[in-house]
Amino acid sequence: MPESLLESGSEFDRTKVLLARWLRENAESTRVLTRDELSALGTDRRFAAGWRVDIETASGVQPFRVLIDERFPYSPIRVASNTADHYLRHPHVEPGGLLCLPRRPAPTAGIEQAIVTALSDALALVGEWEDPVVVKAEFQREFVSYWNRGKDKGATPIRSLLDATNKHTRRIAVWFGDGYTLAGETSQQLLSWLKNRGRSQESKVVPGAFIYLDEPPVLPFPQRPGELFAMLQQHAHSAAALLAQLPAQGDLVLVAQAPSPSGDGLIGMTISTPKNFDGFRKSNRLRPQAKFALWKMKSDLGRTSIDRFDSAWIHGRGLNRDQRRLEASTALILGCGSLGSQVAHRLAQSGVGRLVLADPEQLSAANVGRHALGIDSVNMNKAAALAGTLRLHFPHLQQTDDHPISWQSLYDQNPEIFERASVIVSCLGEWSADGQLGEWHARQSGAPPVVYGWLDEFGTASHAIVLSGTGPALGCVLGPDGTLRTPETLWNRDGLVQAEPACGTLFQPYGPIDAGLAEALVSRLCLDVLTGKAKVPCHRVHAGSTSQLMEAGGQWSADHLKYRPTGFEGPFGYERPLDVCGRCQSCQNPR
């Protein structure tokens, strides 16, 4: 029989006895809470034991409830006020009267220290409630959580695509969906998001309002539209003028943002007008005073929570300094195989706002072990299936185009795609395709930088190179046969390239981990190029371990050993010098 975690002899049992003894000896009075009293706390948290205690202070006796849950002593001792009345009336009180106290070391570090600290923190908090200035400041510091705690049951949450750095009161676009409401800057932004999520039919977008408050709302929060208007008059002067332009029919969604010491916060509201109210039929043509009067008399005000779904939040919780630059960047990814698909996925995750994918091939089952796509996409074009997945997972991306053709055909049809890219990423994995791209690039003036990524034999090393179009060319790095002019590895045996039995395709087996290391190397270089952190041109190498290379039957070249630290046999990364070779086509026939 499995033992209960709280069995006698458990840490729970032993520490609980110590805690009860300390309370009996030190509190003015102590009484064990009954099971009914514990469940009557009405919180999500289940408490395993609790005591009602009176603590003597200079200003009189202070009653508390001391509570422990089933994870005690690895979880903190909780202290609650004696009644639940303080919830939403005083700061740092959770449902049931539970006090939200500073995080302290777990009671495992010493039960006496833990209970003394918990009760002192509780007394300090209750003491603060006497000071209205402190109470207001504390409510404002965490106004979003207080707002959300009192939100209407069943209220539809808002997903916001709004630009949180724009602090101007303004008209926004709103779409009502099943289970969530979408709010964005423009209807175009919402429709693009919905289309990426696979919503094909026409979606109805209505206007809403974004309101910037000069300070956060405090309890009691507005319950009726009239109370809201009074608050806006005080804290958002241009809000009334904006609301006067908006329809009084249907649900009007308001997103409000306010500053707090812990950063700006977003809260949501809906002014709902009864659908069957005749007086509203022509209300959109009403004069503003009449519109406000109708809202005040006939409409309800609902409170709702907001989740940020905007790019700045998704890609760094609003703190990523590179996010704006990446969002405005376009990466043209040529080749969506095991490396290119993963690089595209990483760039999307990193917040690159525009991705253009090209690959003429279909995904096969044998690709799935290393590809960003799974078995659902087998027999589909790699670029199309990948773009579809990225749109679904990152619907806020501004552009995810796919072209089921070779890079050469894409260039023939749309050379401007190449000219407009911020970076071109070649994960073609074939010299025949890479070589021609390198030749094209060397002949252009003003073309975007090209990042080339590939793996060496058996994934024993991987390479990421960025070239600018002037200076060294791809031919300076790779010889006429597509192999490195200065190789990392040497191979003595035949049969280096393994042939798949069924057809003429050649492949060198390497695993998803080696592909992953190459993916990280190439993605990082792309991001560094886009954010101006990489010097262009440059050549970065990730070399695997000596044992991996030996197992595959190879050895390090003398050139590689110049970079490998003496006596070190593990994997490592380094940068190789990249100079004009003087021998290749591009060097022989300069532009």
Ligand SMILES: [Zn+2]
């Ligand atoms: Zn050269």
